Amino acid sequence: MNNTQSVQALFKPFAFGNLTLPNRIVMAPMTRQFSTDGVPGQDVAAYYRRRAENGVGLIVTEGTVINHPDSSNQANVPHFYGEAALNGWSSVVSAVHEVGGRIIPQIWHMGARGNVGDYSESEIASIVQAFAQAAFEAKQLGFDGIELHGAHGYLIDQFFWEKTNPRTDSYGGDMLARTRFAVEVIEACRRAVGPEFPIVLRISQWKPNDYTAKLAETPALLQQFLTPLVDAGVDIFHCSTRRFWEPEFEGSDLNLAGWVKKLTGRPTITVGSVGLDSDFTSLFTEGKGAGNFKIDGLIEKLEHEEFDLVAVGRALLVDPAWVNKIRDGRAAELIPFTSEAVKTLY
Known part of the structure; x- marks a missing residue:
């Protein structure tokens, strides 16, 4: 594999419905806590604009909380509610679109204070409606779609996971029943935005306190989990793993994004430690990287359409021009991800 082929794989356009992207690189959502009292200011708009004007195909914003008392403790x-915050997001959308970028908000609820058993059915209904209202506002503000976390x-994952x-x-019991809350959220959002507005759902097997956890231990169980989500209206799955190169199940080289696409036919985004080590940048330096399994594997999987898009997180956090530097073969100019560099968060 040579450098040109690798760049071509990452920089092919992607189209799905009304969403057209210039390349396959997605900015992953990363919480920054720079929105004072929940209101994104001009610094937030400038932060996203810098990534858009430097070639990111699709920006997924940091998590934005819905209008429910438990949705955030930060x-x-x-x-993603209230006049001041929505006006702030309107400025973000304008800033990104002015430079030709595409952007979707990640909409979330950070979770029940105890567990999801503490919510009555009437409160669940109000949370579902809060998600739908946020989706409606996103479309009204001119975003290019939404991502549900x-x-x-x-919270949505708390309903998924039996523990x-x-x-x-x-809303509880077997795997199918545990998808009911998510299905109601997706269906409500779909009603709020109509049939053509892209809905992305971010899923993971791992949990913050258990990196080896699996919602579904087998492909058959994974299909059982995914089918109601597809039927509810998910357009694209954002498949979060810690390391994109790790197979999801024994006996197959497919990672989580690969399996989800195989089982659903929906486009998928892969994510997990892309661009964080020197091995990655060496691929884009002449004469290096030919034998690197992890990165060669990423490009090969992308070329074989095992997944459709590649999300990059921390590398883009510290280097707004990461995409253009990769495209132009300027790997030597990349800003390394370090604890000192991340303090800038610019």
Whole structure:
């Protein structure tokens, strides 16, 4: 594999419905807590604009919380409700679109204070409606779609996982029942935005307190889990893993994004430690990287359409021009991800 081929794989356009992207690189959502009292300011707009004007194909914003008392316990995580916060997001959308970028908000609820069994059915209904209202606002503000955060132990994922969902009613029990809350959220969001507005769902097997956890131990169980989510209206799955190169199940080289695409036919985004080590940058330096399994594997999987998009997180956090530097073969200019560099968060 040569450098040109690798760049071509990452920089092919991607189209799905009304969403057209210039390349396959997605900015992964990363919580920054720079929105004072939940309101994103001009610094937030400038932060996203810098990534858009430097070639990111699709920006997924940091997590933005819905209008529910438990949705966040962090004062400076941005809201996706209220006039001030929505005006702030309007400025973000304008800033990104002015330079030709595409952007979707990640909409989340950070989780029940105890467990999901503490919520009555009437409160669940109000949370579902809060998600739908946020989706409606996103479309009104001109965003290019939405992402629902259903991973990493946050609220939707708390309903998914049997260890955090002790409910014995129709929202708990077997795997199919544990998808009911997510299905209701997705269906409500779909009604709010109509049939053509892209809905992305971020999922993960791992949990913050258990990196080896699996919602589904086998491909058959994974398909059982995914089918109601597809039927509810998910367009694209954002499949979060810690290391994109690790196979999801024994006996197959497919990672989680590969399996989800195989089982659903939906486009998928792979993510997990892309661009964080010197081995990655060496691929884009002449004469190096030919034998690197991890990165050669990423490009090969992308070329074979095992997944469709590649999300990059911390590398883009410290280097707004990461995409253009990779495209132009300027690996030597990349800003390394270090604890000192991340303090800038610019």
